[in-house]
Amino acid sequence: MGEEHSSHRSKVALLAKIVSIITFPGFVAAAGFLLLRDGVFVSDDLLGENVVMAHLHFSGALFGYVLVPLFFVFFLLWQKKIDSIQMPLLSDRKWGFLGAIVGALQVFFMTWVDAPERAGSELKSLSKYLDAATLNTLKDLHSSKADQKIGLLEHEIQTYTLVVLVALALMYVFVLLNRKLSIHMCAAATVITQSFISMFHLYDQIPVEEQFVKSFGMPWGGWGNHWERPLTQSFVLFGCGLLALIYWARRKEKAHSHEELLGGLMLGIGVPVLGLLF
Numbered sequence: 001m002g003e004e005h006s007s008h009r010s011k012v013a014l015l016a017k018i019v020s021i022i023t024f025p026g027f028v029a030a031a032g033f034l035l036l037r038d039g040v041f042v043s044d045d046l047l048g049e050n051v052v053m054a055h056l057h058f059s060g061a062l063f064g065y066v067l068v069p070l071f072f073v074f075f076l077l078w079q080k081k082i083d084s085i086q087m088p089l090l091s092d093r094k095w096g097f098l099g100a101i102v103g104a105l106q107v108f109f110m111t112w113v114d115a116p117e118r119a120g121s122e123l124k125s126l127s128k129y130l131d132a133a134t135l136n137t138l139k140d141l142h143s144s145k146a147d148q149k150i151g152l153l154e155h156e157i158q159t160y161t162l163v164v165l166v167a168l169a170l171m172y173v174f175v176l177l178n179r180k181l182s183i184h185m186c187a188a189a190t191v192i193t194q195s196f197i198s199m200f201h202l203y204d205q206i207p208v209e210e211q212f213v214k215s216f217g218m219p220w221g222g223w224g225n226h227w228e229r230p231l232t233q234s235f236v237l238f239g240c241g242l243l244a245l246i247y248w249a250r251r252k253e254k255a256h257s258h259e260e261l262l263g264g265l266m267l268g269i270g271v272p273v274l275g276l277l278f
Contacts, residue, residue: 016252023246025100025187026066029164032191033061033107036157036198064107065164072099088255090180097172100183104165111154111161156198159275163194167271174267182256182264184246189268192239196232197272203227 037058073096076082082092167190174181243265250256256264 016249019249028187029065030061032195060110064103068103069099093175108161111158182261185264186268194272196235
């Protein structure tokens with residue numbers, strides 16, 4: 001009986017560990033970027049729209065949100081600046097958060113500064129493959145932002161990267177003040193809340209006949225004029241489920257107290273909501 005109980009506890013502990021790894025804040029932030037970058041598709045009348053947006057690559061978000069923080073953490077371990085990759089100590093987190101902020105800055109500058117410049121270069125390279133009329137149409141759309149949908153998508157992605165960066169910076173302030181909050185909860189709450197706000201904006205401003213079709217199995221299409229309720233219900237259902245799972249996993253691993261988890265949750269929701277005021 002004791003062996004069965006011990007085996008059950010081991011399986012539960014393993015499951016909690018797997019959940020914590022899968023919901024690593026960098027993965028969650030990159031998933032939110034992917035949702036906005038690849039989770040929408042506009043009407044066929046703008047055949048070149050995907051070409052214009054092609055400079056916002058998911059690989060850039062994956063590099064900044066995931067690889068840069070991980071490289072930095074492993075470098076700190078190699079230099080013996082921190083004792084564990086989980087960074088349970090506040091003194092370790094003061095170092096570890098720097099990598100996350102640098103990575104978030106990279107994604108921020110990619111979407112706000114570098115991507116528009118790169119788009120112009122990509123348009124030049126397209127001259128080898130497109131006829132003159134199509135190329136001129138793409139140039140006009142890119143330079144004048146004549147098509148509302150392109151501008152909306154870029155704006156929401158840029159806002160997303162800004163909100164993630166601000167949330168990370170505030171988390172770092174709490175660390176400097178010797179206050180420990182759950183970065184897992186903060187990241188997930190930030191991404192879920194800001195993604196919902198962005199999707200709501202896109203649905204609200206893009207005409208019904210030019211709204212989304214289904215993409216990678218996510219239910220963003222086919223709702224017509226009645227999109228508010230299913231969109232909200234989807235985010236509440238999946239978002240609350242994910243947050244509850246993370247909460248359970250971090251408690252099972254004894255990584256945080258209830259106060260630290262709730263503090264991360266409140267900060268993650270608060271930053272995107274306050275961002276609506278600006």
